[in-house]
Amino acid sequence: MRHLIIYDMIEAVHRSGSIRKAAEDTNITASALNRRIQAFEAEFGSEIFERLPRGMRLNPAGELLLHHIRLQRQDLIRVHGQVADLSGIRRGHVKIACSQALLPYFLPREISKYRAEFPDVTFTVNVRDRIQAERDLVNFESDLALVFEPAHMVDFEVLHAVHQPVMAVMSAGHPLANMEKLRLRDCLEYDLVLPESQFGVRVLLDQASARLGRKIEPVLETDSFEMVRHFASYGQGIGFQIPVGLNSLARPDMSFVPIVERDVSGGELFLGHLRGRTLPVAALKFATQVVTALS
Amino acid sequence: MRHLIIYDMIEAVHRSGSIRKAAEDTNITASALNRRIQAFEAEFGSEIFERLPRGMRLNPAGELLLHHIRLQRQDLIRVHGQVADLSGIRRGHVKIACSQALLPYFLPREISKYRAEFPDVTFTVNVRDRIQAERDLVNFESDLALVFEPAHMVDFEVLHAVHQPVMAVMSAGHPLANMEKLRLRDCLEYDLVLPESQFGVRVLLDQASARLGRKIEPVLETDSFEMVRHFASYGQGIGFQIPVGLNSLARPDMSFVPIVERDVSGGELFLGHLRGRTLPVAALKFATQVVTALS
DNA sequence: GCATACCGTTGCAAAATTTGCAGCGGTCGA
């Protein structure tokens, strides 16, 4: 869209922090870029950048404008998608921010299923923690977020929520492997591997242990859920995960046992998007499929 | 907005139903208008008008686009309004890094006063020590810093400085409570509660005691000025604070007596911002109010 | 303290784009 190129320029300057650097990205001279920014500011009626000795920085007006630019661009993409839809072509791109738990089984499966029907739809999947996921939505860097126990949810519009009990993860040969349910105190007898404190499962476990009056002392703390699962699969260690990140069929060598809710209350897995936003067709269609899969 | 003029043209063609009529409204030739429409359609990837023998009519894709155009235009108007508000100081956000001494009375009062006049201005207040406050300015994490005895002041542009003698803080019933001024050596006879060494007041006291050839031995050392005040309010303890952190009207049960300057030289409380930076209107306005209050 | 490296900005001429003009073929209604 050539008529919106000034927006690209503004974003480029914002990203790189200087006109000269942005000029390279934009394949244009710094002087030309400079004049376009100046012309835009004159037209807009206010400066949008602070001029610093080391470069440019968006001022509050610029921040407001930047949000408008992103909103506007996303909405144009949505229109493009709808237009493609009415000419019969089902193409598009879906950007998803999700918790780590969705990576091994759930999302790959859902994306494959969706693409079987609409092979011209492409995807971007970014692992984000509970705070960053919401920030991605606000910046239009993601269309959908699929997160466990989101942090504040101000700009988060919930499409679907599903309860997820906390599961103990261990090898199939573990002494507790064949239990129907587990008490938290039973787990504390073994080596524990836990996600770091920013993760929802850890927050729930910390709350539970506080109620229990005992401190959980993990032998391994990690930001990788994969590490949690693999460590638990060796020896007598116990890890913790939510059901959506587990697949007993794929791992017959492992056992997953729920912790009773009165010990560790489970959490909610939320699917949502930026509040008030109209999603592109492809994203909306994928969202409804995910809702069905979660129910 | 010259870069959105193609949208006006599209709307004009839609309204009048023909390029030639729309050309008159747009103060442009039909041929030029025609080519712009064609160029837009090529870029957009699909036609947006049906060509009829009697003129032009939006096709379904065009209807979708028209909706986007209108939405987009409204949002831009909203942004314009917000920016106008911004420069009219009616809206905005002020980020302040300050010493602990400003927290109990000074800043709450000043912020309330400011917000009484401009209720749509919001604030962030972060307690920062003398080094971190400056770092916050550099990182644009604060607009203003209000700190006692700043450390290096390289990036710190001073808007105002005000002298602050060191005050002895004690209960109203203390033997020294009714003195006009105090010598430092008088205080040393009592239990002392002092801020930790990173605080400006402590630095001044340590310098003073070094000159005196006696070491100050506090019974309580804390990073909380609140703790200093409250500890001093019980029994015979003496704490130290600067006037801006004290309010004798609010605490009739306490007494605040200045230490003579030749014993403990007072320090300067500085209001400033990042050197060379143009402050947001709201921050600048608030800064001038603070300067007035400090004078 | 001085050289260096960026930074944004500007005058000016060249390059690129947009525009106006005139004219084309086509459809429609009288």
Place this chain on the structure above:
DNA sequence: TCGACCGCTGCAAATTTTGCAACGGTATGC
């Protein structure tokens, strides 16, 4: 059949945008 109106296009003129070189200012390294 004719005139009115339509969208469209080749071409030259008008306008806008761009690149180049240079300026003044500030931070950084030696």
